[in-house]
Amino acid sequence: MGELIDKLIFTVIAAVILLVIALLHVAYLTYAERKIIARMQQRLGPNRVGPRGLLQPIADMLKLLTKEDIVPYGVDKPIFYIAPFISLVCAGTGVALIPLWEKFVLSNINVGLLFILALSSLSAYGVILSGWASNSRYAFLGGLRASAQVVSYEIAMSLALLSVVLMAGSLNLMDIVKAQINSPYKIYLIPQIIAFFVFIISAIAECNRVPFDLPEAETELVAGYFVEYSAMRFAIFYLAEYFGMVVMSALAVTCFLGGWIGPFEVPYIPFFWFLIKLYFILFVYIWVRATLPRYRYDQLMGLGWKVLIPVAIVNLFLTAFLKLIV
Amino acid sequence: MNWDLVIFYYLAIAMIFSSVFAIFSRHPVYTVLLVLVMIVHQAFLLLTLGAEFLTAVQIIVYAGAILVLFLFVVYLINLRKETKKNIFIRKVSLITIVFLLFGALLVKNLLILISLKPSFKAYLPFNVEEKSNVWWIANYLFKNYLLQFEIIGVILLVAILGAVFLIRKVKTAE
Numbered sequence: 376m377g378e379l380i381d382k383l384i385f386t387v388i389a390a391v392i393l394l395v396i397a398l399l400h401v402a403y404l405t406y407a408e409r410k411i412i413a414r415m416q417q418r419l420g421p422n423r424v425g426p427r428g429l430l431q432p433i434a435d436m437l438k439l440l441t442k443e444d445i446v447p448y449g450v451d452k453p454i455f456y457i458a459p460f461i462s463l464v465c466a467g468t469g470v471a472l473i474p475l476w477e478k479f480v481l482s483n484i485n486v487g488l489l490f491i492l493a494l495s496s497l498s499a500y501g502v503i504l505s506g507w508a509s510n511s512r513y514a515f516l517g518g519l520r521a522s523a524q525v526v527s528y529e530i531a532m533s534l535a536l537l538s539v540v541l542m543a544g545s546l547n548l549m550d551i552v553k554a555q556i557n558s559p560y561k562i563y564l565i566p567q568i569i570a571f572f573v574f575i576i577s578a579i580a581e582c583n584r585v586p587f588d589l590p591e592a593e594t595e596l597v598a599g600y601f602v603e604y605s606a607m608r609f610a611i612f613y614l615a616e617y618f619g620m621v622v623m624s625a626l627a628v629t630c631f632l633g634g635w636i637g638p639f640e641v642p643y644i645p646f647f648w649f650l651i652k653l654y655f656i657l658f659v660y661i662w663v664r665a666t667l668p669r670y671r672y673d674q675l676m677g678l679g680w681k682v683l684i685p686v687a688i689v690n691l692f693l694t695a696f697l698k699l700i701v
Numbered sequence: 702m703n704w705d706l707v708i709f710y711y712l713a714i715a716m717i718f719s720s721v722f723a724i725f726s727r728h729p730v731y732t733v734l735l736v737l738v739m740i741v742h743q744a745f746l747l748l749t750l751g752a753e754f755l756t757a758v759q760i761i762v763y764a765g766a767i768l769v770l771f772l773f774v775v776y777l778i779n780l781r782k783e784t785k786k787n788i789f790i791r792k793v794s795l796i797t798i799v800f801l802l803f804g805a806l807l808v809k810n811l812l813i814l815i816s817l818k819p820s821f822k823a824y825l826p827f828n829v830e831e832k833s834n835v836w837w838i839a840n841y842l843f844k845n846y847l848l849q850f851e852i853i854g855v856i857l858l859v860a861i862l863g864a865v866f867l868i869r870k871v872k873t874a875e
Contacts, residue, residue, distance in 0.1 A: 454730070485833050489757030496765025500737070503772055507730060519776060522769050529765065546835060
């Protein structure tokens, strides 16, 4: 019993540390996004709060915490209250399953990859329910679009990840990284380049980011599913979106870029290469947002069903075929 | 204190109550949500048996895909009148008797289950500690039950083809 309690305490401490680090990353991801997009658009970005605007995320958080929490007339209250938390929990829990380092993974389960997919499919509920409960046309349309989009792109994403699973022969994320280290190219990016691109595109669509941000398209739906939310509940939706980005990027690093492995060991910072790769993928997300215009809805569905899914299936067959031969 | 049993009873009671409330709720969205609660608890019940793969698949397929489609349909059809009706069944009919019989059967089985005080993992047909349950499922599906598996695949394909045929636009000759 004592051993069990020790393990429990250790797990709780590790979880709290991981959560704090992840929250800091999410907060400064918003700052990085504003700064990078500002640079790309010949602006300065936030530069008033603190040196170079570094305290901006904290100021934003304080502002959102102290604002009035408005509940509009006619909303379905229980669902309206609970929807942001569904989004946040489903997006954030994935962090616990990512192996950051050989000796640091909070929860090393045999089907870790499937659990992350399950969580990402559950996070659609936050969007759909908030859209419905808000009792507003804009929010409702945003929720409908999100549900169709998430269900379609999930298939392409799972198929892309399945080819990685075939290569590694395991659904355990730790084993996938180890299999990559032992493979001839060290990372699966080179043999699975097609799957990587399919995964990145569907991950952007899963997170409702530009160019697939139709559920929250500002020009047509004001803000889509969270248009009626304010103050902290609005902030929770924001947090969930960025958490989703971080988890999807970390999954890409784990499954395609070799996790913590790097060209040489960096002393004292075992997470160094993992973080570098993570930041690069997050930068790509932001880069895409600054560069591309939004897709039309039929184009979005066409891309998902007529391009990504067939390409992923062909890639899966090729991988299985090569695996049989070699 | 047997934690396995405590967790099992929590999950079982939560599943029964969420299913019953799902039947009696007059609001379609709440019904779907209660079924979601039921399915998530069911997934965790599978997890207590060591079937992680089935847990994940249960959530991905039922909660992530099928129930989302249910919600989609509920949103698209107008059910305002339905939600205002209160009484479920007015007349005592054959259905009630069948329902009561079924309930009695369920209670009897539950009592048997309680008297067994089972250690749940002993009932598993295979050892999940030895090999991962993905391996076991693949082994059973592709060796012992290959024919049944293929037949299900064909049936599902027929269903898909039927759906495509139904929504197909018929081009009239002009």
